[in-house]
Amino acid sequence: MLEPAYQADVVVVGAGIAGLSAAHRLTSAGVTTAVLEAAPYVGGRMSTEKVDGFRLDRIGQLLSTSYPELDLSPGLDALVLRPFAPGVLLHSGGRHHRAGAPAGGGSARSALHAVRALASAPRPPAPPRLRAVGPFRPVSAVRPRTGAPLGTAVDQARLGPALARIAGTPVQRLLARPEMPAGQALAARGLPARTVDGFLRPLLAALLCDPDLTTSSRCADLALRTFASGRLCLPEGGAEVLPELLARTLPPGTVHTGVRVTSVSTTAVTTAEHGVVPCRAVLLATDARAAAELLPGLRVPDFHPVTVVHHTTDEPPETGGHLLLDADRGGPVAHTSVVSRVDPARAPAGRALVSSTVLGTPPAGVDTAVRIHLSRLYGTSTARWETLAVHHTAEAVPAMRPPHDLRRQVRLLAGLYVCGDHRDTSTVQGALHSAHRAAAAVLADLGAGRSLHRADPASTPPRAEAA
Numbered sequence: 001m002l003e004p005a006y007q008a009d010v011v012v013v014g015a016g017i018a019g020l021s022a023a024h025r026l027t028s029a030g031v032t033t034a035v036l037e038a039a040p041y042v043g044g045r046m047s048t049e050k051v052d053g054f055r056l057d058r059i060g061q062l063l064s065t066s067y068p069e070l071d072l073s074p075g076l077d078a079l080v081l082r083p084f085a086p087g088v089l090l091h092s093g094g095r096h097h098r099a100g101a102p103a104g105g106g107s108a109r110s111a112l113h114a115v116r117a118l119a120s121a122p123r124p125p126a127p128p129r130l131r132a133v134g135p136f137r138p139v140s141a142v143r144p145r146t147g148a149p150l151g152t153a154v155d156q157a158r159l160g161p162a163l164a165r166i167a168g169t170p171v172q173r174l175l176a177r178p179e180m181p182a183g184q185a186l187a188a189r190g191l192p193a194r195t196v197d198g199f200l201r202p203l204l205a206a207l208l209c210d211p212d213l214t215t216s217s218r219c220a221d222l223a224l225r226t227f228a229s230g231r232l233c234l235p236e237g238g239a240e241v242l243p244e245l246l247a248r249t250l251p252p253g254t255v256h257t258g259v260r261v262t263s264v265s266t267t268a269v270t271t272a273e274h275g276v277v278p279c280r281a282v283l284l285a286t287d288a289r290a291a292a293e294l295l296p297g298l299r300v301p302d303f304h305p306v307t308v309v310h311h312t313t314d315e316p317p318e319t320g321g322h323l324l325l326d327a328d329r330g331g332p333v334a335h336t337s338v339v340s341r342v343d344p345a346r347a348p349a350g351r352a353l354v355s356s357t358v359l360g361t362p363p364a365g366v367d368t369a370v371r372i373h374l375s376r377l378y379g380t381s382t383a384r385w386e387t388l389a390v391h392h393t394a395e396a397v398p399a400m401r402p403p404h405d406l407r408r409q410v411r412l413l414a415g416l417y418v419c420g421d422h423r424d425t426s427t428v429q430g431a432l433h434s435a436h437r438a439a440a441a442v443l444a445d446l447g448a449g450r451s452l453h454r455a456d457p458a459s460t461p462p463r464a465e466a467a
Contacts, residue, residue: 008034010442011269011279013261013294016044017428018420018435019285020246020255024074025439027251029448034279035250036271038260042247044287045396046428048238051388053348055238056310058391060355061428062207062323066230069432075249080236082343088232089322091377092149092198098322099150099199149198149327159195166221167228174221179402182220183213202325203227206335209304209397209426211359216404219425226429232323237345242428264294266415281415281442285435288398288422295412301422306396307358309370310388316341316352317378324377331373332366334359354385366390398422406430410438417442 010026012019015037026033041047049056063070065083070076090097150159166174180188182204186196201213207223208215235241247255260272268278284291292298321341326333336356340347347353356370363369367390371382398421408423419438424430 007278008032009279009446010034010281010283011036011277012283012285013264013269014044014285014287014290014420015039015042015243015247015255015257016285016287016420016431017046017243017246018431018438019283020243020250021069021073021075021432021435022283022285022419022439022442023250023254024246025436026442027254028074029443031443031446031448033254034277035247035255036259036261036269036277037255037257040258042255042257043240043243045393046239046243048240049389049391054310054312054351054353054388055346056353056389056391057239057308057355059306059393059396060239060308060357061209061397063233063235063428064226064230065233066226067427067429067432069429069436072436073246073432075246076242078245079242081233082236083231083233084323084337084342085321086231087322088203089319089324090149090199090202090327091324092327094376094379096319096324097149097327098320149194151192151194151198155192155195158191159199162189162191163224163228166225169225171222171225174225175218175406177218177221179404180217181213181402182208182210182215182217185217185220186213198327200224202327202329202334205359206323206325206357208400209306209359210399211334215400216402218402218406219400219404222406222425234339234343236343261294264416266413280446281417283438283442284416284418285420285438287395287420289395291418291420291422295416295418298418302399302401303395304359304397304399305361305392305394307362307366307390307392309356309358309367309390311354311356311371311374311382311385312347312351312388313354313382313385314351315380316354317380319378326373326377330376332358332363332369333373333377336374336377353388362392366392398426400426407437410434411441411445414445 009032012023012033012035015035019035020042023033023035045059047058049058063081065081070079087099090099186200204213204220204223205211207227208220259274261269262272263270264282266282268276269282270276284294288300292300316338319338323335323337325335333356336354338352339355340353356374358366358370367387375382406425410419410423411417417438419434421427421431424434
């Protein structure tokens with residue numbers, strides 16, 4: 001409980017991963033920090049429901065081993081990442097096709113190669129921890145079946161070098177490209193329609209949570225670069241593990257849940273439970289809508305809704321630990337996986353957890369529609385599968401439509417700052433990176449921790465933001 005006279009150098013409003021990560025950087029620099037969270041738990045949208053031994057993510061955003069902030073963020077040293085099998089599994093024409101290459105180390109280039117049928121033999125479980133994974137290593141192309149999502153051998157030959165180039169392209173060069181909607185950019189880049197519609201569209205939809213690919217082409221390029229440079233993965237134990245790790249490793253008494261902030265200024269926050277809490281600076285680390293309610297005039301983006309349907313079965317389909325995409329777009333499911341195969345900690349022994357993501361507005365009777373679609377995708381009956389939960393989040397992921405500023409100002413004015421995935425990219429990497437930038441700005445203004453202030457386009461000399 002906060003005492004009415006409690007005072008901190010910095011008050012962080014919101015205990016999502018952005019606020020908690022920023023608090024770590026501030027406390028590490030010797031700045032006394034209080035994190036105030038209205039909910040009774042930390043994590044915000046990165047929450048995990050526990051049902052009969054299952055761990056069910058509410059949104060289930062995909063992570064990547066190539067997210068640098070997972071390694072750079074204090075407090076995440078104990079994070080365990082469970083990687084999917086390399087590449088992805090594509091369902092097209094009633095068959096499974098695997099697109100990917102084994103992970104390798106040392107090469108600065110990467111390539112995504114051809115397609116082959118899903119191997120019938122099960123793969124061994126993934127290693128328990130994968131913190132640093134190199135880019136995909138080129139392998140010999142395999143001629144696909146007729147009708148495979150990537151098209152002909154010539155089509156594959158063009159795709160591999162294209163992804164290799166994007167994996168090796170510096171981020172600043174990608175951000176300097178002309179900006180347009182991602183779907184329009186794909187059509188303008190000369191790749192075969194079959195490759196675009198059968199592989200790149202479903203892949204980017206899964207990575208961006210944007211089924212219509214209205215996202216900025218620059219953000220889409222960053223997502224492709226991330227995919228080609230690393231491995232898609234999940235945090236062991238569920239999405240809530242990230243915020244819980246961050247909260248647990250902060251100094252005792254830093255995080256206060258069940259405290260609702262009603263107004264903010266540069267020198268204090270007012271709470272419904274404890275009155276005014278004085279401070280030297282305030283960092284808003286809430287979602288975009290809550291931030292705008294406290295600071296009218298801040299832009300509120302559109303959002304992509306996400307629905308996650310969790311099923312369990314004692315006879316799981318064999319997908320080899322892959323993320324399965326529907327290249328034919330023949331139903332509501334954008335991507336699905338046997339999550340317990342990737343992370344056994346998410347299901348009790350003897351049971352399998354199948355988690356499926358529906359992007360956009362879900363259909364009426366979503367569970368029935370998802371079951372029908374999953375039956376086709378996995379090639380097995382789902383009639384006996386048990387539904388564990390259906391999580392619908394209307395404002396799951398901030399939209400990044402062009403023109404999109406990937407480095408929105410985190411310093412509004414001296415003493416007032418903001419961070420979150422709505423200030424960067426709408427990913428875990430973006431939320432953590434915005435926290436890094438915001439903490440650096442706070443420390444610079446307070447004259448502390450200058451070693452944490454790294455070069456960044458958005459870490460320019462402070463200026464007020466035009467709302």
